[in-house]
Amino acid sequence: MQTPIEPGIFLPSLELWLDSRRVKPEGFISHAHSDHLASHHHVLATAETIALAAQRMKIKQAMPLSYGEPLERDDYTLTLYPAGHCLGAAQVAIDVHASGERIVYTGDLHLGHDLFGRPATPLACDTLIIDATFGHPAYVFPARASVIDDVCAWVRETLRNGEVPVVLAYSLGKGQEALHILLEAGFNVQVHESTYAMTAVYLQMGAKFPGRLQRWRGKREEGTVVLMPPHVRNRRETFALEPFRTLLLSGWAIDPSCKYRMRVDEALPLSDHCDWIQLNEYVERAQPQRIFTMFGPQHFSAHLRDKGMDAWPLEAHQAALF
Ligand SMILES: [Zn+2]
Structure with missing residues (x-):
């Protein structure tokens, strides 16, 4: 053929x-x-x-x-x-x-x-x-519940240190999963526009999230987590005025070199x-x-x-x- x-x-x-x-x-x-x-x-x-x-x-x-x-x-x-x-x-x-x-x-x-x-x-x-x-x-992923615990612990510690937690997750799929996890844990989350647009479709289609969907408009509110896709450029410039730390959610986080390759502070293996x-x-x-x-x-x-x-x-x- x-x-x-x-x-x-x-x-x-x-x-x-x-x-x-x-x-x-x-x-x-x-x-x-x-x-x-x-x-x-x-x-x-x-x-x-x-x-x-x-x-x-x-x-x-x-x-x-x-x-x-x-x-x-x-x-x-x-x-x-x-x-x-x-x-x-x-x-x-x-x-x-x-x-x-x-x-x-x-x-x-x-x-x-x-x-x-x-x-x-x-x-x-x-x-x-x-x-x-x-x-x-x-590539054997840890139990989802333990990854979720690690994500929440990282966010809490980052906030405690007076830094901005920036969670990096793809705008479709992983982004909504991350949003769900963070809202369920009681965090306020500001969502980048590309993730926001996809989440709006989830809501139209009847998905439920355990909290409020807030859009990131380039200015962070005190105490919130910022959720954005990994490829968003210039994020260092975006956050130049305040200390921040980045957490990537990806199955590739199993690989110890992932966080260096992806230039993030932390990476955890939440995979779809x-x-x-x-x-x-x-x-x-x-x-x-x-x-x-x-x-x-x-x-x-x-x-x-x-x-x-x-x-x-x-x-x-x-x-x-x-
Ligand atoms: Zn895919």
Whole structure:
């Protein structure tokens, strides 16, 4: 089969694109992180993903799909399931009519509950295409409750020292998780505008936060925590007038060099991806006959092959399967 060199996944026999980065006549979008988006002529996604993606690109035409409600096509049936990664994130199961094969593409995945309490669970399938961002045994995340305790302890200590706690978390997904954690712990939080815009969509879609959403307008109120995305530039200039400390929330915090590479004062491993344990759990429960891994180290597919499975990494620009 010819392999077009394009980012995304293409199922040629079904003429179906999954998370293509280039504009297609029709494309499925697993979630609204910008490395999964393109302004397709017709978008298939959850209503939440469509609403969040509309903040970042022009949506021409879209069909909102609900979790668990099958979309019937001539050649296949497509059904979405929660992916636990950010609002609206979906795994997709594709039942191919001709062969009876079930293909599952996880998109970015984290097993567990999202802010709405929707559980992401492994899906039984014949062919599994799985996000293996943290596919190495070094990446085993501590229990979420202990990371939350560490985040809150860091914020308290920073405030006690008379410094401004600046929590750095991606504007979609991690940002809302961080906001929820900080509000629940009783902190006042001022939110950068990009995180604020995404949080407003969460609220429109019915998400509940245990406190008030306040926008950061470049001036900090006494005693508050500032929440912003890691890439926001010039933050040292922004805070030039007062002492501040930065805390990055990322799965990469497992790596001891993370805080130096990311130029932050502290980093804690709060992740919206599966760790090594969850990845192995997924494969064990899904029982696929063949596996393609996406992103992350190639260690995970090699580990699965050692266990006798037919598992291979998808190269960064290897789009077409089968
Ligand atoms: Zn993502």
